[in-house]
Amino acid sequence: xxxxxxxxxxxxNKGNNGGPPDLEDIFxxxxxxxxxxxxxxxxxxxxxxxxxxxxxxGALVIAAGLFVLWVGSGVYVVDERENAVxxxxxxxxxxVENAGLNWHLPYPIESxxxxxxxxxxxxxxxxxxxxxxxxxxxxLTGDQNIIEVQLExxxxxxxxxxxxxxxRLTDKDGRDxxxxxxxxxIREVVGKNKVDYVLNxxxxxxxxxxxxxxxxxxxxxxxxxxxxxxxxxxxxxPEQVQAAFSDAVKARQDRAxxxxxxxxxxxxxxxxxxxxxxxxxxxxxxxxxQVVARAEGDxxxxxxIAAEYAKAPQVTRDRMYLxxxxxxxxxxxxxxxxxxxxxxxxYLPLDKLMQMNAQGESPAPAPAVKAAVEAPAPQPNETPxxxxxxxxxxxx
Numbered sequence: 097x098x099x100x101x102x103x104x105x106x107x108x109n110k111g112n113n114g115g116p117p118d119l120e121d122i123f124x125x126x127x128x129x130x131x132x133x134x135x136x137x138x139x140x141x142x143x144x145x146x147x148x149x150x151x152x153x154g155a156l157v158i159a160a161g162l163f164v165l166w167v168g169s170g171v172y173v174v175d176e177r178e179n180a181v182x183x184x185x186x187x188x189x190x191x192v193e194n195a196g197l198n199w200h201l202p203y204p205i206e207s208x209x210x211x212x213x214x215x216x217x218x219x220x221x222x223x224x225x226x227x228x229x230x231x232x233x234x235x236l237t238g239d240q241n242i243i244e245v246q247l248e249x250x251x252x253x254x255x256x257x258x259x260x261x262x263x264r265l266t267d268k269d270g271r272d273x274x275x276x277x278x279x280x281x282i283r284e285v286v287g288k289n290k291v292d293y294v295l296n297x298x299x300x301x302x303x304x305x306x307x308x309x310x311x312x313x314x315x316x317x318x319x320x321x322x323x324x325x326x327x328x329x330x331x332x333x334p335e336q337v338q339a340a341f342s343d344a345v346k347a348r349q350d351r352a353x354x355x356x357x358x359x360x361x362x363x364x365x366x367x368x369x370x371x372x373x374x375x376x377x378x379x380x381x382x383x384x385x386q387v388v389a390r391a392e393g394d395x396x397x398x399x400x401i402a403a404e405y406a407k408a409p410q411v412t413r414d415r416m417y418l419x420x421x422x423x424x425x426x427x428x429x430x431x432x433x434x435x436x437x438x439x440x441x442x443y444l445p446l447d448k449l450m451q452m453n454a455q456g457e458s459p460a461p462a463p464a465v466k467a468a469v470e471a472p473a474p475q476p477n478e479t480p481x482x483x484x485x486x487x488x489x490x491x492x
Contacts, residue, residue, distance in 0.1 A: 164368050173196070182206055183209070219274050234281075239290045303327060306326050
């Protein structure tokens with residue numbers, strides 16, 4: 097489109113001689129529309145009579161625009177994770193916790209401070225290297241030993257107002273406040289325990305105690321900070337004495353290992369010894385009962401024999417003699433033959449006797465011996481005198 101085109105305004109504004117539209121006409125048109133909207137009258141049709149009022153109208157429009165911008169500066173948005181603290185002339189007014197679009201009186205009447213209260217912040221205490229601040233990790237235990245402890249503290253905010261108005265912050269996240277509380281707490285907790293407990297089994301308990309103490313300090317001073325977790329990342333003795341501590345740790349491990357081995361050996365040997373002792377005790381009790389029973393049996397048999405002996409002494413003596421001889425000759429291989437007996441031919445199975453002796457068995461010739469011994473006994477024709485002579489000869 098060229099400037100000579102009638103649609104450019106040349107046809108509608110003959111006073112411009114076909115040039116571009118006048119800006120004054122544009123502002124005048126906008127002012128007329130604004131005045132009609134607010135109930136006023138439009139500007140006179142004579143441009144020459146409007147030169148004086150046109151400047152004031154433009155200033156009002158600009159002022160209205162600035163006012164709208166100033167009022168709009170009080171609009172703000174609160175996220176789900178954030179709280180807004182509203183102050184009026186520097187004094188706390190309220191805390192906006194609801195997420196969404198909000199508005200407050202513009203500056204300098206009121207101002208806002210957006211604080212992220214759900215963000216999990218972390219802080220390391222006792223870190224070595226360039227970030228370390230002196231000997232912050234060096235601590236004294238309850239048994240007067242020096243130890244180095246490093247821990248990590250995780251925290252968030254539970255009150256935006258307390259966090260902003262009750263803390264003298266050099267770090268916008270409050271790490272300086274948390275660090276001071278953490279150093280104080282960990283030194284007190286470590287100072288109440290011994291070095292072995294801190295180095296070995298007490299790490300978890302020390303972390304819990306430190307967390308409780310840090311939270312107690314922060315709550316006492318109303319810092320608006322909530323401690324979520326405390327991790328003991330590293331615990332070790334100073335570098336100068338680490339070798340000695342390593343030897344002590346190895347000695348404790350050897351002691352524990354030997355105790356476990358001794359306990360296992362005792363668990364293996366003691367039950368066996370207890371079982372053997374119980375078995376021997378039972379055997380002794382059984383032997384005692386056996387001996388007592390045998391003695392009682394012998395006594396009972398002796399009383400029976402004594403009673404029978406009182407009734408018939410000679411018969412009893414003969415019977416005892418025969419029983420004794422039977423017992424004696426039953427265990428011997430010797431053969432005794434009474435030459436004074438009659439001339440009956442005796443048969444002795446010598447081959448069988450020699451075979452049985454060779455096999456080491458008990459002398460089975462009992463039947464033969466018994467026959468040999470008993471052979472002269474049943475002599476019906478023997479007289480009492482001959483019987484007495486035989487008894488004297490046999491020692492009875």
